Amino acid sequence: MKKLGKVIGTFSATKESKSSSPRPKVEILNLIKDFGIKNDKFAQKDLDKTVMVLGVNSYEVSLQNNINLEFGSLGENVIFDFNPHTLPIGTVLQIGECQIQIMQKCTMCDHLSIFHKRLPKIVKDCRGLYCKILKNGTIEVDFDVYI
Template identity: 60%
Template structure:
């Protein structure tokens, strides 16, 4: 295993939360075969239970004078590197949790509420869906290890 980065921040929305940005959380409890504890998407599509985004995407937007608060892209975990550099099947270990990349997130037109050009600008790096391989707690500043290459 090799250290490849850090967790910048964690986010989760309950069924009572509406829209974006997702609310900031102190930690996320990732539960295998379920999802993120108390998250509105838990128990649904297990291949899409965790969404990761890298600060790279926020930097792209900022370079185009689109200033977004972290959590605006719908991520659960914000990485300090670009996870789009890794393939489907890649696994990351964060604490005791292990997540695996399953697919790129599709562009949502509702991101245009921040800026009309945002969906097109970030179409190839909006975020990545992951499934939970091993349960565990993820929090800010946790080390991200490359557990298995895809």
């Protein structure tokens, strides 16, 4: 296995979460195959999109355009200290005991314009990657990420 980097943030949308605010930070994500993230409002919906990951570079792109966002604003569940957008669709990531597979790039999402009207276009190529859970496990900050 090859180490890619580390997890620097974990987030989950509870049933009370509003799409007009950043996703709440959580200490632990509990990933369950064929279900999703425990206590996440998107669990049991589209199993190929149960976990959204992105790199800190997505926030750096926003900052370069004078848009300062709080982590969680792009709708991610996991932020990495590396750019996962360089990985091909189908790549399997090992994080702790869990495994997730990159299924597709996120599409441009107009609801991001709540934070800034130009934001959807600015992050269209790095907003995030949807992943499917292959193996149960937990994800926490500072966990190593491997391929």
